[in-house]
Amino acid sequence: MFGNGVVGILSEATNKWERRAPLTPSHCARLLHGGRGKTGVSRIIVQPSTKRVHHDALYEDVGCEISEDLSQCGLILGIKQPKLEMILPNRAYAFFSHTHKAQKENMPLLDKILAERASLFDYELIVEDTGKRLLAFGKFAGRAGMIDFLRGLGLWYLNHGYSTPFLSLGSSYMYSSLAAAKAAVISIGEEIATMGLPSGICPLVFVFTGSGNVSRGAQEIFKLLPHTFVDPRKLPELHEMARDLTQSKQPSKRIFQVYGCVATCQDMVEHLNPSKSFNKADYYAHPEQYKPAFHEKIAPYASVIVNCMYWERRFPRLLTTKQIQDLMKNGCPLVGICDITCDVGGSIEFINQTTSIDSPFFRYEPFNDSYHYDLEGKGVMCSAVDILPTEFAKEASQHFGDILSHFTVSLASFRNLEELPAHLKRACIAHYGGLTQLYEYIPRMRKSDLDDPSIVLSNSNGNGRKYTVLVSLSGHLFDKFLINEALDIIEAAGGSFHLVKCQVGQITSDSSYSELEVGAEDKSVLDKIVDSLTSLANSSNSLGSQDKENNISLKVGEFQETIMDEKYDSKKVLILGAGRVCRPAAELLASIGSMTSRQLPKSSVTADFEEQNCVQVIVGSLYLKDAEEVTKGIPNAKAIQLDITSHESLSSWIAQVDVVISLLPPSCHGVIAKACIELKKHLVTASYVDDSMLKLDQDAKSAGITILGEMGLDPGIDHMMAMKMIDQAHAAKGKIRSFVSYCGGLPSPAAANNPLAYKFSWSPAGAIRAGWNPAAYRYQGEIIHVEEAL
Incomplete structure (x- = not known):
């Protein structure tokens, strides 16, 4: 065809x-x-x-x-x-x-x-000879991202006691055209020029990182407002001027413009040797010889950071979590980060999730390293929408x-x-x-995925990979198959590799660049791998100018001990089933580690409470799309496709986690429970415990695991609510005369418009099966038994 x-x-x-x-x-x-x-x-x-x-x-x-x-x-x-x-x-x-x-x-x-x-x-x-992409939406991402963030800024300031013209701006998709959206921005710009902004939020300084299409698109929108661009070196002077204004006797004074600042790499780093000035070519070639400076030179004066920069792991981050925490403790005026790059955990370390057009913002609170989905509290408003151009x-x-x-x-x-x-x-x-x-390297890269349980390094002490180092390789890695030689060296020595970054040269004269996280259980093994990779690079370079295409440039980062002790290791939970119950469970589990004892309900914090490390959540579903929909936007959560009828696949994933939660129908629990017993993993289910599950009681005890059933709504939450009410009555010295519990799809009276006055709020098949079950209850002091329907 x-x-x-x-x-x-x-x-x-x-x-x-x-x-x-x-x-x-x-x-x-x-x-x-x-x-x-x-x-x-x-x-x-x-x-x-x-x-x-x-x-x-x-x-x-x-x-x-x-x-x-x-x-x-x-x-x-x-x-x-x-x-x-x-x-x-x-x-x-x-x-x-x-x-x-x-x-x-x-x-x-x-x-x-x-x-x-x-x-x-x-x-x-598809790129031109210079390597520049020919098909891209960069400017549209910048335009839409900037408009959406200005709207969010209006909401943020309103929640913090300020009315601003930004509040009248809509999201980009709300306008029939780009021209209409620009007209709306111009309109709020005119209001700023005539009515001004409250001095309490000024100077309102927007810092743009990068100078590519994305940054230019964002600046195009910004320039529709009354503005002045400030040289990065002049930011302290602007800040002092504003402080003098707020300390004057004119607190009601209005400011009639906003300020912009474009930060490039020379504003973000400094050479480790104070006697050497910044050199872009040298920085790109030897980033390890430079230290971050953005958090000292630019960030202390920024109100909003519009992040449009390209970043690789070998470069210093724009902002680390520790840096933003220190900045906010010192009174930094930063209120928002518009991360149009959507690089999760990238140049801005604490951007740990992407957001959606429906819910474009989250709030990061540096003081306790927590994440929230309202704009009412302290912290920084963050946006990282990954599909902006479609607006x-x-x-x-x-x-x-x-x-x-x-x-x-x-x-x-x-x-x-x-x-x-x-x-x-x-x-x-x-x-x-x-x-x-x-692209023949792709199968090798697939094997490097440490998320695949079949290739996680074995370790007799159960702590997994212990030492890692980031190795940067550049040269004709793929078209000359030099990458295969490097990977062979790693595997032959018993190490592992994980692809962190990959840029494939698009023209014959281009070199390619890859970052590999190389790991081994023993530091001596890792030393051996690095020595062998260095020898490979040296031998390729010793061929001289006659064979430059076979040259490899190698850079080795600092060795890191990634797992110190088992008690500090993050826990993993596998959730089976991606229905409506799944997402709240995934959100709660993923939030553990970012929630401190101060944030938890007092009833759940005991005297021996210990702060938790983060929990990694894996959601498995027969249909990958369902699992992806559930985990979208949840930090520390990922989706997998998993067929529980495949014992090999089910066992391989259960083996990698600490706890399994089954949100599947009761008929599926038996095979899951048997696999958990075999692999000695705890299991929680949300459904009834039937006879087949009860027969596994002794096997579970022998394996030393807990199988906790009936932890759903009915049974589960209804039992807890019942006991809470009964205990409260007893504590008040009351007596229980009668207790009747109704649970299920009971609609409000106005909506009970059918003969049964019942509507399905869960699986109809499950509701019908529940109606067949036997039951026992006490009525007027007598135990009433209801036989099984079939």
Whole structure:
């Protein structure tokens, strides 16, 4: 089907907010009516979508066909990853796949593409000769992110006692166009210019990090407000001027502008040698010779940090958790961080989660290192929305399609990769059932994923990997297969590796860059690995200028002992089932470690209470998408696909955790309980304990584990509520005359509009099965037995 000239456009199904299209109706019109000989496109079939920013009728008007069936298409285009069932044999696909770094969550998609012998082109990998990406939404992310944050700023200040013009601004998606959104920003800018801002929140200083498209997009919106840009070196002077104003006898004085400051890498670090000045080339080559300075030179004067910078682990962080804690203790005026990079745990260490368009903000409280989902308390408002460009779906689609439509001409007609221009050929990850040469490293990277229980290092003392070091490699690692030699060295010595960062050179002259976290149980083993990698780099470099393409640049970070003692090790909990009960459980467990004894209810804090390390939550479901939906936005939580009928798979995951929680139907508990007994892991269930579970009592005791059943709503919470009321009555010297408990889907009287006055609030099958169960209760001093229905 390759090269048949028929193009398909996918409906986007991964996120309800995804309204963008790879090609707009106007792009389709040019491709269809430009002549097959010129464009290579004879037909365009568009999957119907009621949420796409361009309606189906607009595509039909220019000659496109509307159909769910894309089987006649040789080239299929999308924005985000399609569902696995949409991958058809021997077709070419182009979308943002997020697979070239062996991202675990997208490996089933890559496997499906390989199995169907399809071709995969990744937009992220289409770059010009200079290495600059040709298909990106950076400016739109900056624009949308800045507008959304200004809206949040209005809410933040209102919660802290200030009314500001920002409060009247909407989120980006609330406007019909980018122009309309800009007009709204201009309007609040006019109000600031005429009415001013309260002096108590001024000077309002926005610090922009980075100078790329994302930063430029954010600054484009900022510049619509009355503003002055300040040199980073002048920030202390501005701060002093503002302090003098607040200490004057004019507390009601208003400020009629905001301030901006663009911080680049020279403002973020300093050379360890005070006699040496900053040199960008030297910093990129030897980041270990520089120390962080942003927290001293810039952050103390910032009200808002708009983070748009590119960051790698080998560089100092922009802000660490310890630095923000010290800053806030010293009265730093920082109220918010707009992290448009969405780099979780990256340049800003305490950004530990992404947020959504629905819930774009969370509050980080540095004083006790805790996270909250309101804007009312102390701390810093944070935003890290990872799908910002779709808020301006119309303009973003037009911008994207303006470029993609030119590439479509080649992709719609190619039959052999060699026919394609170099920038497209090198963006092809898979072709005819195999990985292309540049991406043959992916299987090795998949094996490096330490989340896979089959490759976690064994350790007789149960503490796992003990020593780690970050190793940075640069050179022609992938096209010359030098990465394989490095990985062979690590594995042969008995070590492990985990891919932290991966940048693949996109043109022949480009080198690639990888960061590997190398681990071993013994420091001497790790020393040996580092020595061998150093020898590999030295031997490649000793070949001299005649073979520069085989040179490797190696940098070794500081050795770290990652696990000190078992009692400090974080605990892991596996939750089976991704229904409605799952998310509250995952949120509560993941919050342990970020909640201190001061935050916990007094009733749960005993005299011997110890602060907990964080709990890692793993949610397993037969359907990965359900688990991903549950864990989205929850720190320390991840989703896996798990079929409990596979004993090998179930056991491998149970073996990695401390406690298993089954939120599956009672019929599933037996197989789970037996695996927990075999592996000596505790189990909690939310359903009734039936006869088959009761028979496992002695086996559980022999294994030294606890199986705690009936910890749901009914039974579970109803028992606790009952005993609470009974105990309270007894404490008040009362007597229980009668106790009747109703539990289930009892609607409010106004909604009880059926003969049973009952509505299902849980599984109908479960409710019906419960109705068959035997029961025993006391009525007027007599024990009443109800026999089983069947």
